[in-house]
Amino acid sequence: MPEQLSFDLPAKPVLGRDDFFVSPENAMAVAMIDAADRWPNGKLILSGPSGAGKTHLTHVWAATNDARIVSAADLPSLEIPALAQHPIAVEDVPEISADADAQQALFHLHNLILSQGHQLLMTGQGAPNHWSLSLPDLQSRIDGTTHIALLAPDDTLLAAVLAKLFADRQITPKPDVIPFLLSRMDRSFRAAEDIVSRLDKAALSRHHTLSRRLASELLGGSGAV
Structure with missing residues (x-):
């Protein structure tokens, strides 16, 4: 039987404050975002691995403080004096380490x-x-900024991340899918994003329910994502 044609539609992230799962690994970062009026010198650096929740917390902060979010790489093309009239979040600052114009901006x-x-x-x-x-001069100001890191997830947080990634794609996996994935996948947010994307595509193309059996088939019995 030919496989069903599938379309790689982007997931729609849910980025509200109530959608962010708070755990011991990220509680300090959440507290700092919620208390932005008490940031030392009015600035904060939020770091963490891909998928750790930086973008989510940035959107929470921006919505609460009527702030704009910009990419560091886009700064040379933007009007800096106009940007400075409001609170600003600048994402992915390390990506401009070789871009002199963006650093100056x-x-x-x-x-x-x-x-x-x-x-x-x-x-x-x-x-x-x-x-x-x-x-x-920029690096010295970075070094003088309060820094909060989002840490690697424990099982509780990783399960919540998987559940949210499935929800973002409007998928409801069977109850045993997430525990099965937790016992076999790499312990990282990036791995969670990858396996949810792959399971979504596999379920669509095979016209199957997202089950533990499908997850096992996708993992190929290797026990790794």
Whole structure:
């Protein structure tokens, strides 16, 4: 029987405050996002691996504080004085480590926005002192910013992440699917994103319910994602 034609439709993330699962691994980050008015010097760095919840918490903060979210790589094409009129979140700062124009733009945004009493949230993977920004004045300001890291997930948090990723795709897996995945998948957020995407595509193409049997077939009996 030929496989059903499937369409790779993007998932629609749910990014509300009530949709973020709080665990001991991320409780400090959530507390800091909720208390933005008490950030030292009005700025904060939120770091963590891909899929750890940086984007989710950034959107929570932006919605609460009427802030704009921009990519660090886009800064050279934006009007920095206009941006500095409101709270701003700058995502993926380490990605501009080799982009002198973007670093200069972020440096000016940093100084302008804080001088006007607004808040600045910056995000990226890895510890900020390892972002290796080539503009010394910018790196020194990064080093002087309060830093909160989202940690790798435990089973409780990873199960919640899997459940949310399935919900974002409007999928309701059978009750034994998530425990089965937890016992076999890599312990990372990226692995959770990958396996949910692959299971979604497999269920669509085979016209099957998302079951433990389908998950086992997809894993190929290797026990790894």
